[in-house]
């Protein structure tokens with residue numbers, strides 16, 4: 063056992079004693095149509111005892127565990143409670159999972175993003191479970207008048223072996239919440255100062271396959287998502303935003319639109335009034351919009367079509383061609399180095415062989431399947447908001463500033479999200495909903511059409527990167543240069559691989575300001591730089607006449623044994639990196655793959671290591687991905703079946719966007735508005751088979767929602783080269799002539 | 804506005820809406836059957852798929868005025884207890900990620916299996932190509948359809 067000090071805020075252990083069972087469950091099914099079956103009702107405890115902010119135990123042994131973080135499909139709603147349940151030592155079938163409300167007094171980091179939910183929550187979740195277990199043990203020790211050290215637990219039951227006593231958690235729950243200080247006010251109840259955490263080998267839930275807790279509701283179409291919120295008296299709102307980036311509202315003719323059936327009001331809004339600073343979490347929120355409020359979505363859509371708004375703005379608007387040129391110019395412009403080891407220029411000049419390549423990628427929309435939306439009911443007294451948001455805490459702050467209302471009058475509810483990929487970090491749509499509700503003096507649900515969603519901005523930046531490499535007579539990599547540029551983003555992680563593995567290394571970066579708004583998109587920067595770097599590395603290995611895996615392993619060896627520069631600076635662990643590469647080599651039987659079209663790639667981001675081998679065949683001019691092998695080192699895997707789902711999703715997402723997707727612009731106007739001309743990967747283009755393997759090393763868990771995406775682009779490009787003899791330098795690959803024929 | 808009477812999940816419902824209103828919004832806004840999802844509104848994504856008779860159709864392209872006597876089945880009416888072989892296979896394979904597209908995927912898959920109880924890989928891809936999954940659950944969807952098909956033939 064590991065003893066740890068409890069670090070959770072003390073307030074999280076303040077409890078009320080008994081809560082009525084029925085009352086609790088009303089909060090649980092916040093949408094009226096979630097009727098419980100008679101079996102479910104019978105299984106409900108008569109009383110619940112709130113042990114701490116994370117969990118409550120019913121008198122019949124049922125345990126409700128709160129999942130603190132927003133759910134975007136990364137399945138933390140199953141994984142986070144699994145961690146609590148394991149330390150609490152209960153049977154998973156007795157666990158009911160509930161989405162926790164925003165409450166930063168209890169929960170530490172209620173944010174979905176950067177693949178950090180599990181990594182950041184790990185300790186706190188374990189402690190929440192372990193603390194509750196200890197409190198139950200204390201209660202049993204007191205009741206049975208035996209030392210606490212003699213009490214053991216298993217699957218929700220407390221035992222005292224010597225006296226042959228046992229009791230279910232449900233029986234001790236009421237004593238546990240009052241044991242320390244029965245007569246004192248709740249404020250003065252102390253949680254244990256020190257608790258024991260399980261050894262990894264004693265985990266019974268962590269590391270086992272547990273099905274998605276929301277699965278049954280998803281496959282039967284229950285209301286779960288923001289768009290599914292329908293409240294009493296609620297109206298629908300839609301917005302019209304400027305057709306081109308850089309334009310501003312001028313005027314409109316609303317008379318004929320206001321009289322359309324079901325339309326209640328049409329008005330311009332200023333989302334961020336003067337004096338209110340936008341925060342990072344407002345992203346590319348457009349300050350001036352036109353709002354339409356009506357009875358139903360279809361009626362609002364008709365009004366939107368009929369409404370003519372005049373916009374004004376600068377005559378010189380940006381186009382794909384213009385920023386393409388500007389990025390090219392920036393690639394050649396001098397900048398200060400982000401990292402410099404040795405003397406790249408000299409080594410490159412003196413090298414026996416050299417190679418230089420440039421790669422590019424377009425803007426991308428997030429295109430979550432559920433378009434942006436939010437429910438808001440703002441009155442003079444309070445603001446109630448509910449919807450799909452990755453950053454509820456930040457939304458609450460902006461809404462408070464915009465409405466000029468104190469934080470404690472604002473209530474943000476989190477619904478399940480129909481995809482995030484970074485898009486719902488930027489909650490401007492929640493702010494817009496609040497502003498519209500206030501002006502309309504009614505509860506409204508703001509709904510973006512797909513076109514609104516795709517043309518709103520907040521895109522993955524467009525990028526270009528240039529690499530140069532030099533080899534000596536022995537085909538050893540002696541000089542490496544990387545320079546990255548992007549729109550509103552500078553692309554390069556200068557301390558990532560191969561920094562530390564090459565004697566003469568130079569990394570440079572700079573960014574181009576644009577009006578087209580950008581934001582984090584699944585695995586920011588890595589989503590492009592990994593594929594470019596790993597494609598380049600393949601060419602360098604080829605130039606060196608070496609097997610691409612051996613070539614990379616040699617570099618990791620160098621970084622391990624004799625790192626260049628200050629090893630503390632290197633943002634990766636070469637041994638873990640090499641580990642996933644060796645694992646994927648073995649699992650894919652790489653050495654014996656003959657002349658099959660296979661590509662390899664490895665990358666590190668979000669604290670996790672991933673290596674992949676992709677195998678494809680050409681069907682005429684169309685590549686078919688037959689199989690992907692993926693090796694991952696993300697420390698302890700909480701829920702393998704769902705971890706693999708994340709990995710598969712990242713792989714399919716990565717292949718899809720690299721192959722098919724792009725946003726282009728003409729005079730500031732997005733040229734793609736919906737899925738008829740924005741290509742997303744389809745069922746027949748996804749790999750036939752994906753096999754995932756985990757490195758078993760007992761290290762604390764790290765991110766999994768993003769790391770499988772970045773490297774797959776390199777594996778795809780490298781396999782395409784094997785199949786067609788063509789290298790790919792600009793995404794999307796399918797618009798490059800070589801593939802389309 | 805006009806009066807319509809439509810059969811949804813075995814019940815006849817009467818309502819007054821504009822005849823151009825797509826069934827997608829009738830189901831969601833008026834009948835509060837929100838399992839049928841909005842994704843694109845232009846027949847490109849399949850999130851809004853329902854059954855019209857035995858066929859999978861895009862409800863965003865189905866004005867209420869054109870439904871007539873035909874029976875509409877939504878995800879809520881696919882089975883009484885969520886135990887249609889396709890739903891069961893979806894749970895067993897743990898298909899959903901965000902879950903938003905899955906009602907549409909399930910409705911398309913269940914219509915496919917009704918007309919073709921043991922589809923080939925190509926037939927599965929052909930039928931499912933109109934349903935986008937932004938989370939990338941395609942590989943599992945294919946597997947789940949095969950699992951459901953196997954249960955069909957064993958039953």
Ligand code: FES
Pocket residue numbers: 840841842843844845846847848849850851852861862863864
């Ligand atoms: S919403 Fe009907 S196909 Fe996309």
Ligand code: FES
Pocket residue numbers: 135431480481899900901902903904905935936937938939940
């Ligand atoms: S599961 Fe998220 S779109 Fe399919």
